[in-house]
Amino acid sequence: MPTSKTQPVIAATEGAQRALILTRAARLFRKKGFERTTVKEIAQACEMLPGSLYYRYKTKEELLVDLMRYGIEDVMQDVLASFEQTEDPSEQLRYCINAHLRALVSDSDLIFVLLFEWRALGGEAQSDIIALRDDYERLWSDILEAMVQEGVLKPDVDLKLLRLVGIGSLNWVATWYDPEGPYDLDQIGGFLWRIIVDALLAGGARGAPS
Amino acid sequence: MPTSKTQPVIAATEGAQRALILTRAARLFRKKGFERTTVKEIAQACEMLPGSLYYRYKTKEELLVDLMRYGIEDVMQDVLASFEQTEDPSEQLRYCINAHLRALVSDSDLIFVLLFEWRALGGEAQSDIIALRDDYERLWSDILEAMVQEGVLKPDVDLKLLRLVGIGSLNWVATWYDPEGPYDLDQIGGFLWRIIVDALLAGGARGAPS
DNA sequence: GTCTATACTCTGATAGAC
DNA sequence: GTCTATCAGAGTATAGAC
Numbered sequence: 001m002p003t004s005k006t007q008p009v010i011a012a013t014e015g016a017q018r019a020l021i022l023t024r025a026a027r028l029f030r031k032k033g034f035e036r037t038t039v040k041e042i043a044q045a046c047e048m049l050p051g052s053l054y055y056r057y058k059t060k061e062e063l064l065v066d067l068m069r070y071g072i073e074d075v076m077q078d079v080l081a082s083f084e085q086t087e088d089p090s091e092q093l094r095y096c097i098n099a100h101l102r103a104l105v106s107d108s109d110l111i112f113v114l115l116f117e118w119r120a121l122g123g124e125a126q127s128d129i130i131a132l133r134d135d136y137e138r139l140w141s142d143i144l145e146a147m148v149q150e151g152v153l154k155p156d157v158d159l160k161l162l163r164l165v166g167i168g169s170l171n172w173v174a175t176w177y178d179p180e181g182p183y184d185l186d187q188i189g190g191f192l193w194r195i196i197v198d199a200l201l202a203g204g205a206r207g208a209p210s
Numbered sequence: 211m212p213t214s215k216t217q218p219v220i221a222a223t224e225g226a227q228r229a230l231i232l233t234r235a236a237r238l239f240r241k242k243g244f245e246r247t248t249v250k251e252i253a254q255a256c257e258m259l260p261g262s263l264y265y266r267y268k269t270k271e272e273l274l275v276d277l278m279r280y281g282i283e284d285v286m287q288d289v290l291a292s293f294e295q296t297e298d299p300s301e302q303l304r305y306c307i308n309a310h311l312r313a314l315v316s317d318s319d320l321i322f323v324l325l326f327e328w329r330a331l332g333g334e335a336q337s338d339i340i341a342l343r344d345d346y347e348r349l350w351s352d353i354l355e356a357m358v359q360e361g362v363l364k365p366d367v368d369l370k371l372l373r374l375v376g377i378g379s380l381n382w383v384a385t386w387y388d389p390e391g392p393y394d395l396d397q398i399g400g401f402l403w404r405i406i407v408d409a410l411l412a413g414g415a416r417g418a419p420s
Numbered sequence: 421g422t423c424t425a426t427a428c429t430c431t432g433a434t435a436g437a438c
Numbered sequence: 439g440t441c442t443a444t445c446a447g448a449g450t451a452t453a454g455a456c
Contacts (some may be wrong), residue, residue, distance in 0.1 A: 035243065039433085161398065172374075
């Protein structure tokens, strides 16, 4: 192999290992919760022994933090990419909703863990992750604000409430969604999207903002 | 004290003790999670010692199960009572939304624990609690169905999806609601209620069911 | 019913060989 | 980088006195 390509290849391998560990861990954390999952189990799932894991992460909590960081980067990329697929604000919302849902229930369980295990983090780590989550929510604020400025949403809608309630309904999907169930992600996302648009579309006949 | 009153008084005292223990435990579980809360801490919060707790509950998990059972009975009563305060289906929905929100963030943290700690339960206990939760969700199905039959919601609305998405947005409020924050429960509940009604009201001009 | 004292288990984490 | 071996600590749960 040419020397010039050595560096990237190593990096990719490293990254792959990290991804593998975090994904396997996420699956366990999602199923059993962070505390009930032992380091032994994580190592086993990665086909190594506990000692080897401690070469990469000083503590179990540090692994969780890295997992969450990795997860949030993942969603943000997905949502941003979806956002840029169209210029139409209403469609942008639809795409982003779908991207969020996909990230939430896809085979990587990173986002689920991010959403449901943050209490397992101690003080400072918790603040770090919350800050990252705020970044992500800001992304949604931007999307909604653009919709207002483009005249797709009524100007007097409380965007913060809409964001909180909307993301909430999306996040909760993770608790009941069943790939074998009657609804696919597009249906769920579309349902929510339609409600928002129907209720809050600019120029709507009903719904005085009281 | 007259003898005839002795029995009830004892029962009330017993019940009060149970309520005290479960409420104190719930606060801890909410803050730290079930696993990170030690039996010692629970006992301390109840001003007793670990041994005393084990007189009432054979295991820590049994305490959690009782807590969840107690919590779900609580919500169901509240929501049912709210439902019966009016005959108007639309208002019924509004009242029930508010009741759910109140239960969710009131000083008793029972519902929060019920919603976020069910993974801490092992197999059979988990099934029991899920069955209880299904009972509760059925209550919401009934409310929504009544709204359709009274002509308040469009007949072609997917009630199951509406229920899932709606309850989800309500439940998630528990993760961000701040009593000192800008929104009170009525505002939050009202916001969601208005969206539903505006988007899905029978005879709506927009929103063909695709 | 509550307390004291304690047994037993399991887990996160470390040190050092390879 | 990964494995072996192991420790110190913590936590649930129990037995029996009061």
